[in-house]
Amino acid sequence: MSETKPVARRKKKDQLEVRVRRIHRRDLNRAWEFLKLVFRDVNRETVEYQRPRSKRRFLEVYSSEWIEQLVYEVNGEIVGYSECAFEATGDDNWVNPRWFEKRGMRPLFVEELAVHPDYQGRGVGSFIMEQLQHLARTRGCTHLVLEVAENNESALSWYRTRNFYKLDAAIFLAQKVPGEPDLLPPRRLKTRPAHANGGTPTTGLMPEEVSGPALVAKKPRARKKAASAPSKSAPAQKPEPE
Numbered sequence: 597m598s599e600t601k602p603v604a605r606r607k608k609k610d611q612l613e614v615r616v617r618r619i620h621r622r623d624l625n626r627a628w629e630f631l632k633l634v635f636r637d638v639n640r641e642t643v644e645y646q647r648p649r650s651k652r653r654f655l656e657v658y659s660s661e662w663i664e665q666l667v668y669e670v671n672g673e674i675v676g677y678s679e680c681a682f683e684a685t686g687d688d689n690w691v692n693p694r695w696f697e698k699r700g701m702r703p704l705f706v707e708e709l710a711v712h713p714d715y716q717g718r719g720v721g722s723f724i725m726e727q728l729q730h731l732a733r734t735r736g737c738t739h740l741v742l743e744v745a746e747n748n749e750s751a752l753s754w755y756r757t758r759n760f761y762k763l764d765a766a767i768f769l770a771q772k773v774p775g776e777p778d779l780l781p782p783r784r785l786k787t788r789p790a791h792a793n794g795g796t797p798t799t800g801l802m803p804e805e806v807s808g809p810a811l812v813a814k815k816p817r818a819r820k821k822a823a824s825a826p827s828k829s830a831p832a833q834k835p836e837p838e
């Protein structure tokens with residue numbers, strides 16, 4: 597008995613299946629949280645946001661008739677999400693539709709493809725890709741077109757093994773501008789000369805304004821003035837005749 601139970605349980609776990617369905621309004625919050633989780637680490641490493649950019653935009657997508665949002669579930673839990681557009685729409689769109697028209701291409705734009713980290717490497721991504729290829733065929737599209745950051749190496753190599761190739765698209769360039777900081781670096785202060793504070797407590801005044809030494813300096817001048825002034829006690833001297 598005790599032998600058979602774990603085996604039965606293991607068998608059940610091994611038989612997990614993934615199901616696809618169209619998203620429903622009630623799934624939106626859960627799907628948004630799912631995308632934030634999947635792209636958290638990817639977004640930290642890439643110049644462009646690998647989507648989703650904002651919840652507002654994500655909710656707008658739901659009402660767009662050109663965009664197909666699919667969720668992939670295992671036992672009712674979202675483990676995958678895909679979003680694809682049959683037209684290049686949206687104000688944050690990077691695509692020039694004429695480029696494709698000129699080449700006779702009718703692309704299905706894959707805006708989003710995500711698998712829960714706990715389920716990566718188990719075939720969910722391949723299932724999503726097959727679903728997207730199937731949609732492309734049933735809607736008369738000739739190519740799947742998507743954008744991926746060059747340094748999202750894991751996803752890039754995953755696409756490359758599925759025969760995705762690089763289009764004539766923009767690459768990010770940067771040039772280092774040699775520069776200086778706006779603000780000067782810290783400066784070491786001079787040591788205060790010993791006579792400047794003369795051992796007196798700090799008053800906040802300049803040394804020459806400190807009361808003690810200033811009074812001492814004024815005294816002789818006062819005495820000099822008194823010596824030249826006529827003494828009140830001595831008789832006034834007549835000026836010498838010239």
Ligand SMILES: CC(C)(COP(=O)(O)OP(=O)(O)OC[C@H]1O[C@@H](n2cnc3c(N)ncnc32)[C@H](O)[C@@H]1OP(=O)(O)O)[C@@H](O)C(=O)NCCC(=O)NCCS
Pocket residue numbers: 634635638646709710711712715716717718719720721722723742743744745748749750751753754757
């Ligand atoms: C890229 C991603 C969608 C792949 O989904 P996945 O469920 O892990 O992929 P699968 O399990 O279906 O992959 C199955 C096959 O791909 C192979 N594979 C897995 N990772 C790979 C990689 N980095 N490079 C090449 N092959 C890879 C597996 O060995 C397996 O091969 P097999 O079928 O011959 O056994 C998923 O990792 C993901 O969501 N990443 C984070 C979000 C992201 O970066 N999305 C793309 C943004 S544009």
